[in-house]
Amino acid sequence: MDPRSQVLLRQAEYFTGNLLLAGAPADGLLDELPRAQLWSWQADEWQKLLQWHAERLHFGYQVPALEVEDAVLFLPKSRELTEYLLQELVRQPGLQRLFMVGEKKAGIERAARQLAQFGKSWKLDSARHCQLWLCQLEPEAVQDQAALAHQWQQDFRVELPDGQVLELCSLPGVFSHGRLDKGTALLLEHLDALPSGPLLDFGCGAGVIGATLKALYPDSPVSMLDVDAFAIESSKRTLARNGMQAEVIAGAGIADAPRQLAAIITNPPFHKGVHTCYQATEDLLRQAANHLRPGGELRLVANSFLRYPELIEAHVGLCRVLAERDGFRVYAAKRAK
Numbered sequence: 326m327d328p329r330s331q332v333l334l335r336q337a338e339y340f341t342g343n344l345l346l347a348g349a350p351a352d353g354l355l356d357e358l359p360r361a362q363l364w365s366w367q368a369d370e371w372q373k374l375l376q377w378h379a380e381r382l383h384f385g386y387q388v389p390a391l392e393v394e395d396a397v398l399f400l401p402k403s404r405e406l407t408e409y410l411l412q413e414l415v416r417q418p419g420l421q422r423l424f425m426v427g428e429k430k431a432g433i434e435r436a437a438r439q440l441a442q443f444g445k446s447w448k449l450d451s452a453r454h455c456q457l458w459l460c461q462l463e464p465e466a467v468q469d470q471a472a473l474a475h476q477w478q479q480d481f482r483v484e485l486p487d488g489q490v491l492e493l494c495s496l497p498g499v500f501s502h503g504r505l506d507k508g509t510a511l512l513l514e515h516l517d518a519l520p521s522g523p524l525l526d527f528g529c530g531a532g533v534i535g536a537t538l539k540a541l542y543p544d545s546p547v548s549m550l551d552v553d554a555f556a557i558e559s560s561k562r563t564l565a566r567n568g569m570q571a572e573v574i575a576g577a578g579i580a581d582a583p584r585q586l587a588a589i590i591t592n593p594p595f596h597k598g599v600h601t602c603y604q605a606t607e608d609l610l611r612q613a614a615n616h617l618r619p620g621g622e623l624r625l626v627a628n629s630f631l632r633y634p635e636l637i638e639a640h641v642g643l644c645r646v647l648a649e650r651d652g653f654r655v656y657a658a659k660r661a662k
C-alpha cells in the first residue's frame with residue numbers, strides 16, 4: 326500500500342463518514358474505507374480501480390458533485406495544481422474538513438501553508454516520510470477565497486518554423502505549464518517528411534505537438550493521448566482555440582492508442598507524480614511497432630543521456646539522430662515493411 330494511504334489508515338477514526346479521496350493512488354484504500362469515493366485525474370490509476378470499485382470512482386479534471394463532509398487531498402507535484410484543487414474542494418457544498426496527505430519530499434510542509442488559508446489547521450500524523458494535515462474549514466475564510474478571481478488557464482503562443490502561429494492553453498499541473506519546453510521546441514523543428522496517414526501525439530500535455538501536426542499535415546487524422554485529465558482538457562482547449570479537430574484520448578499508456586498509425590510523435594514522460602519514472606516510455610518503445618503500420622515511424626525527443634536508442638533498435642528499427650541541442654536529441658526509427 327502507498328505510504329500516504331498507510332498514514333491515513335493510522336488515523337482511520339477520522340475517516341468513518343462520507344468522504345472524498347482526491348488524487349488517491351490505486352491501492353487497497355477503498356477496501357478499507359467503505360464510505361469513501363475516489364476522484365482521480367490519472368487514467369492509469371482510475372483504470373486499475375475500475376474493475377473493483379466502478380461505482381465509487383470519478384475521473385476528470387473537475388471535482389465530482391458529491392455531498393461529503395470530509396475530503397482528503399493527496400498532494401500532487403505542482404504547486405499551482407495544489408492551489409487549484411484546494412480552491413475547488415473548499416467550494417463543495419457541505420464540506421467541513423479538508424485533510425491533506427503527502428510526502429515530505431513532495432513539499433507537504435509548504436503545501437500545509439496553502440491549506441491554512443481556509444481555516445484552523447494542524448498536523449495530525451507524520452510517518453513513512455509523509456505527513457497528514459487537517460483543516461477545519463472556516464466559512465469566512467472560504468468565502469474570502471471564493472471572492473478572489475483566479476486565472477487557472479495559462480495561454481501562450483508558439484511560432485512554427487514555417488511561420489504559422491499556434492495558441493496554446495494549459496491548465497495547472499500540465500507539463501511545462503504556460504511555456505514551450507526546450508526539448509519539445511527542438512522536436513517541432515524536425516517534424517518534416519512524416520509518412521502520410523494517421524498520426525499520434527503520445528503524452529500530449531497541453532497539445533503542442535498534436536496541434537503542430539494538425540497545422541503541418543492538415544489532411545492526416547491526428548490522435549492525442551495522455552494519462553492526465555488536466556492535459557486532456559488543455560489539449561481540447563488548444564484544439565478549439567486553433568479551430569482544429571483531432572481525437573483526444575485519456576489513456577493509461579501506449580496500449581490504449583490506436584493501431585495502424587503512420588507515425589507516433591512524442592516528447593515522452595519521465596515522471597509519475599513526484600517520482601522520476603521511465604516505465605510508460607519503456608512500454609511505448611517496446612510496443613510502438615504493434616501500433617505502427619509497416620514502414621510507420623516513431624519520432625521522439627529525449628534527454629541525450631537516456632539510453633533509448635538501444636530499446637528503439639531492439640523493438641522498432643534502426644535509430645537515427647535527427648538533431649541535438651541543449652542536452653536533447655531527436656530520434657527517428659521506422660518499422661520494417
Ligand SMILES: C[S@@+](CC[C@H](N)C(=O)[O-])C[C@H]1O[C@@H](n2cnc3c(N)ncnc32)[C@H](O)[C@@H]1O
Nearest residue numbers: 500509528529530551552553577578592594605
Ligand atoms: C514530457 S511531457 C510532454 C507533454 C507535451 N507533449 C509537450 O511536449 O509539452 C509527457 C506527457 O506524458 C504524459 N504521460 C505520463 N504518463 C503517461 C502514460 N502512462 N500514458 C500517456 N501519457 C502519459 C504526461 O501527463 C505528460 O503530459
